[in-house]
Amino acid sequence: xxxxxxxxxxxxxxxxxxxxxxxxxxxxxxxxxxxxxxxxxxxxxxxxxxxxxxxxxxxxxxxxxxxxxxxxxxxxxxxxxxxxxxxxxxxxxxxxxxxxxxxxxxxxxxxxxxxxxxxxxxxxxxxxxxxxxxxxxxxxxxxxxxxxxxxxxxxxxxxxxxxxxxxxxxxxxxxxxxxxxxxxxxxxxxxxxxxxxxxxxxxxxxxxxxxxxxxxxxxxxxxxxxxxxxxxxxxxxxxxxxxxxxxxxxxxxxxxxxxxxxxxxxxxxxxxxxxxxxxxxxxxxxxxxxxxxxxxxxxxxxxxxxxxxxxxxxxxxxxxxxxxxxxxxxxxxxxxxxxxxxxxxxxxxxxxxxxxxxxxxxxxxxxxxxxxxxxxxxxxxxxxxxxxxxxxxxxxxxxxxxxxxxxxxxxxxxxxxxxxxxxxxxxxxxxxxxxxxxxxxxxxxxxxxxxxxxxxxxxxxxxxxxxxxxxxxxxxxxxxxxxxxxxxxxxxxxxxxxxxxxxxxxxxxxxxxxxxxxxxxxxxxxxxxxxxxxxxxxxxxxxxxxxxxxxxxxxxxxxxxxxxxxxxxxxxxxxxxxxxxxxxxxxxxxxxxxxxxxxxxxxxxxxxxxxxxxxxxxxxxxxxxxxxxxxxxxxxxxxxxxxxxxxxxxxxxxxxxxxxxxxxxxxxxxxxxxxxxxxxxxxxxxxxxxxxxxxxxxxxxxxxxxxxxxxxxxxxxxxxxxxxxxxxxxxxxxxxxxxxxxxxxxxxxxxxxxxxxxxxxxxxxxxxxxxxxxxxxxxxxxxxxxxxxxxxxxxxxxxxxxxxxxxx
Amino acid sequence: xxxxxxxxxxxxxxxxxxxxxxxxxxxxxxxxxxxxxxxxxxxxxxxxxxxxxxxxxxxxxxxxxxxxxxxxxxxxxxxxxxxxxxxxxxxxxxxxxxxxxxxxxxxxxxxxxxxxxxxxxxxxxxxxxxxxxxxxxxxxxxxxxxxxxxxxxxxxxxxxxxxxxxxx
Numbered sequence: 001x002x003x004x005x006x007x008x009x010x011x012x013x014x015x016x017x018x019x020x021x022x023x024x025x026x027x028x029x030x031x032x033x034x035x036x037x038x039x040x041x042x043x044x045x046x047x048x049x050x051x052x053x054x055x056x057x058x059x060x061x062x063x064x065x066x067x068x069x070x071x072x073x074x075x076x077x078x079x080x081x082x083x084x085x086x087x088x089x090x091x092x093x094x095x096x097x098x099x100x101x102x103x104x105x106x107x108x109x110x111x112x113x114x115x116x117x118x119x120x121x122x123x124x125x126x127x128x129x130x131x132x133x134x135x136x137x138x139x140x141x142x143x144x145x146x147x148x149x150x151x152x153x154x155x156x157x158x159x160x161x162x163x164x165x166x167x168x169x170x171x172x173x174x175x176x177x178x179x180x181x182x183x184x185x186x187x188x189x190x191x192x193x194x195x196x197x198x199x200x201x202x203x204x205x206x207x208x209x210x211x212x213x214x215x216x217x218x219x220x221x222x223x224x225x226x227x228x229x230x231x232x233x234x235x236x237x238x239x240x241x242x243x244x245x246x247x248x249x250x251x252x253x254x255x256x257x258x259x260x261x262x263x264x265x266x267x268x269x270x271x272x273x274x275x276x277x278x279x280x281x282x283x284x285x286x287x288x289x290x291x292x293x294x295x296x297x298x299x300x301x302x303x304x305x306x307x308x309x310x311x312x313x314x315x316x317x318x319x320x321x322x323x324x325x326x327x328x329x330x331x332x333x334x335x336x337x338x339x340x341x342x343x344x345x346x347x348x349x350x351x352x353x354x355x356x357x358x359x360x361x362x363x364x365x366x367x368x369x370x371x372x373x374x375x376x377x378x379x380x381x382x383x384x385x386x387x388x389x390x391x392x393x394x395x396x397x398x399x400x401x402x403x404x405x406x407x408x409x410x411x412x413x414x415x416x417x418x419x420x421x422x423x424x425x426x427x428x429x430x431x432x433x434x435x436x437x438x439x440x441x442x443x444x445x446x447x448x449x450x451x452x453x454x455x456x457x458x459x460x461x462x463x464x465x466x467x468x469x470x471x472x473x474x475x476x477x478x479x480x481x482x483x484x485x486x487x488x489x490x491x492x493x494x495x496x497x498x499x500x501x502x503x504x505x506x507x508x509x510x511x512x513x514x515x516x517x518x519x520x521x522x523x524x525x526x527x528x529x530x531x532x533x534x535x536x537x538x539x540x541x542x543x544x545x546x547x548x549x550x551x552x553x554x555x556x557x558x559x560x561x562x563x564x565x566x567x568x569x570x571x572x573x574x575x576x577x578x579x580x581x582x583x584x585x586x587x588x589x590x591x592x593x594x595x596x597x598x599x600x601x602x603x604x605x606x607x608x609x610x611x612x613x614x615x616x617x618x619x620x621x622x623x624x625x626x627x628x629x630x631x632x633x634x635x636x637x638x639x640x641x642x643x644x645x646x647x648x649x650x651x652x653x654x655x656x657x658x659x660x661x662x663x664x665x666x667x668x669x670x671x672x673x674x675x676x677x678x679x680x681x682x683x684x685x686x687x688x689x690x691x692x693x694x695x696x697x698x699x700x701x702x703x704x705x706x707x708x709x710x711x712x713x714x715x716x717x718x719x720x721x722x723x724x725x726x727x728x729x730x731x732x733x734x735x736x737x738x739x740x741x742x743x744x745x746x747x748x749x750x751x752x753x754x755x756x757x758x759x760x761x762x763x764x765x766x767x768x769x770x771x772x773x774x775x776x777x778x779x780x781x782x783x784x785x786x787x788x789x790x791x792x793x794x795x796x797x798x799x800x801x802x803x804x805x806x807x808x
Numbered sequence: 809x810x811x812x813x814x815x816x817x818x819x820x821x822x823x824x825x826x827x828x829x830x831x832x833x834x835x836x837x838x839x840x841x842x843x844x845x846x847x848x849x850x851x852x853x854x855x856x857x858x859x860x861x862x863x864x865x866x867x868x869x870x871x872x873x874x875x876x877x878x879x880x881x882x883x884x885x886x887x888x889x890x891x892x893x894x895x896x897x898x899x900x901x902x903x904x905x906x907x908x909x910x911x912x913x914x915x916x917x918x919x920x921x922x923x924x925x926x927x928x929x930x931x932x933x934x935x936x937x938x939x940x941x942x943x944x945x946x947x948x949x950x951x952x953x954x955x956x957x958x959x960x961x962x963x964x965x966x967x968x969x970x971x972x973x974x975x976x
Contacts, residue, residue: 408871409871411871412870412871415871658854658855703857704857704858705857705858706857746871746872746873747873748866748873750872750873750908751872751873751874751875751908751909751910752866752873752874752875752908752910752968753969755856755859757857758856760873761854761866761873763868763871763873767868768852768854768868769853769854769865769866769867769868769873770854771854771856771866
């Protein structure tokens with residue numbers, strides 16, 4: 001077995017993170033000690049432990065093993081499900097996450113946090129701090145058995161090319177012998193026939209027993225040079241009476257069809273100890289009747305090991321429902337068992353309702369994997385992937401690159417279709433003929449491509465629950481810290497949104513929710529005094545509205561303190577004393593840069609990152625955020641986001657002789673300016689009077705250093721698009737407004753570089769490229785340049801070239 | 809600069825390496841043929857405001873947006889009116905951030921040569937329009953001189969460099 005495992009590590013990590021999410025959401029759902037919920041958590045933990053063991057992430061495996069043990073005790077009713085215990089498990093989830101992140105090359109897990117949670121777990125398990133126990137080893141509870149290892153059991157599986165790398169196992173064994181008595185058992189089962197034997201390859205594995213008082217590190221050092229060229233596991237060798245388990249393993253006939261492989265389980269058992277396997281062939285049919293996809297064998301296994309029954313059962317955990325397993329103790333194991341905490345009860349509860357005693361021929365029924373009260377997303381993230389059941393695999397993992405390629409291809413198709421449509425139209429107009437069939441064919445093509453595009457876009461869409469399901473935990477922790485009582489009500493978590501948008505929206509939402517908890521909701525005493533229910537409510541709603549997704553964060557707290565905001569804005573010079581503003585407008589000031597009303601910097605929000613960052617992040621995704629406040633009764637923050645970043649609704653505009661795309665989302669209004677609304681400043685018409693505001697104008701021609709239009713003197717009669725970004729409105733002077741259309745966003749960076757002022761480019765129906773204007777960049781460049789409209793103004797941006805000729 | 813090393817890790821087979829040559833102002837230039845993706849006729853491109861004149865704009869190459877550079881203008885030669893013989897050579901350029909596809913506008917494509925390493929002379933310091941840092945070597949071929957160009961170096965210079973992403 002010399003498979004390169006690294007390719008699977010990414011998958012393992014991905015699945016582990018999902019498992020942790022499942023654990024977390026189920027833990028928050030643990031009010032009732034619902035057996036199925038605990039089972040779900042247990043399974044998730046178990047998968048992480050198993051995977052971590054496989055890939056040699058021992059720290060993760062050891063830690064998770066303890067968590068699993070605790071869960072097991074809860075499951076068997078040995079431990080009551082209490083609040084502190086649930087909190088401890090939640091902290092454990094954080095620890096596992098941190099450990100996994102450090103495996104992934106992130107920062108190391110915080111040792112203090114680890115130690116304290118570890119301690120908590122040990123206390124909960126009532127165990128004396130024992131030495132770290134490798135996976136698949138007897139659990140630490142077996143405190144009766146000598147805890148000082150009498151030596152080491154080394155499972156040495158060199159890769160085939162070990163010898164070619166210049167290593168020699170024999171030398172290593174000799175070196176080991178210096179530590180103590182050595183017992184080497186070669187495993188020659190992998191040896192090919194002599195004719196096929198390549199003398200340069202190594203086909204032998206070794207089981208080495210070393211009786212010595214050396215440390216594990218001493219042993220590891222011997223194998224240091226070959227670490228990457230072999231699979232090595234070192235486990236303490238304990239001198240125990242010959243003990244073990246007899247296992248009767250009668251798999252269901254169709255067990256292999258559900259992706260399980262008995263021989264792998266037997267392999268796993270050999271890790272636990274000395275295994276003797278007897279196959280029972282009595283059920284084998286005649287060769288003619290043999291269905292190669294069915295299993296007719298059953299096995300009698302004798303395992304000489306000091307492990308406990310649970311470890312044996314664990315091996316068969318995934319196939320419990322598809323086979324019959326009887327485990328009985330060999331003499332000698334029993335004393336050990338009495339010392340351990342055997343959990344026959346646990347085993348009974350662990351089996352799914354369709355009991356394992358079912359006759360072999362019965363069809364497999366999927367185990368109900370969902371908790372009775374499915375936490376958001378737990379339903380669609382049950383460990384189906386980890387529990388290979390043919391009936392459950394309704395999803396596949398696809399690399400996002402593949403989907404992106406598909407989206408690009410479809411984008412091309414849309415453009416081709418637009419081109420064909422145009423040609424068809426011209427053809428019909430020029431010949432005057434009525435190609436009805438052509439026309440209906442083209443219309444059909446258009447419909448189909450549009451549908452196809454929508455379908456492909458939907459492939460990238462995921463339910464927003466992936467973001468939402470971190471919030472129950474957040475609210476739980478934060479409200480605990482603040483001493484507030486909060487109910488979080490989530491709705492619309494099945495609303496779908498593009499994966500890339502989803503990845504970026506988490507942080508702003510966290511900030512908004514923290515803000516509601518921190519500043520919005522009052523303490524229980526204040527609430528009672530105000531005649532409210534002492535438990536506050538935070539609602540999180542997501543829904544589609546037109547082509548956007550809207551997420552509302554609503555609290556029933558004290559609302560915004562408009563007077564305070566106004567005062568603060570005056571202090572910071574954001575507004576002037578005589579500015580007439582509605583309360584609504586004043587409330588919106590909290591999104592202005594440099595605005596923060598936190599009296600003292602709290603641990604949760606504040607920290608100098610304010611609502612302006614939230615707004616900026618949301619706007620960079622092409623969305624926007626607004627607030628409505630009802631003083632005394634609460635506030636509502638609304639975030640609206642595009643469903644996808646690959647397509648935007650654009651307003652086509654002409655500047656000089658080129659077409660540009662202006663994102664519709666940032667346009668407030670478009671109109672033709674008249675003389676009255678323009679107010680001259682120092683003889684230049686640069687401000688526009690628009691709804692009681694004076695907003696600066698940016699001439700796009702001047703910004704792009706293009707020859708001015710004759711009528712542009714004073715902008716009277718010019719077409720103006722009022723755009724807003726980050727609370728700043730400006731008027732962009734353009735030459736012409738064309739129609740609006742959806743455009744596919746293409747990056748300029750891929751083959752060139754990002755250019756300030758442009759969000760990308762798109763391809764129009766005629767196959768030509770049109771640049772997409774980035775309002776943020778345009779405003780920045782336009783205002784910093786102090787736009788005068790002579791072409792010899794100073795540098796309008798980063799890219800200006802002094803001696804530029806305008807070659808059309 | 810990784811582009812200097814590119815010459816070293818190219819494996820020269822016995823019969824040498826193939827170059828595609830093109831004309832600029834009656835001079836012949838060669839580029840490694842493996843870098844050439846395709847040849848296209850001239851079609852109008854979309855200009856990008858406030859870019860140097862040699863960056864003529866971007867075009868749609870089967871869904872990818874690629875920048876197009878006029879080599880005449882890049883080297884300060886007088887502009888030509890684009891006509892039916894004007895060719896856009898689509899090339900693959902290596903830069904720190906990976907491969908970029910770009911187009912270069914040349915007067916015409918000439919031929920392909922197979923050149924052995926021995927035929928290539930190290931270029932002397934040349935003053936004038938073409939900075940010697942863009943030249944990998946010179947080859948004499950049938951009484952004419954072919955200048956071998958380092959496109960990576962050229963296409964990652966000046967305004968074409970991969971700038972750090974601008975904030976905002």
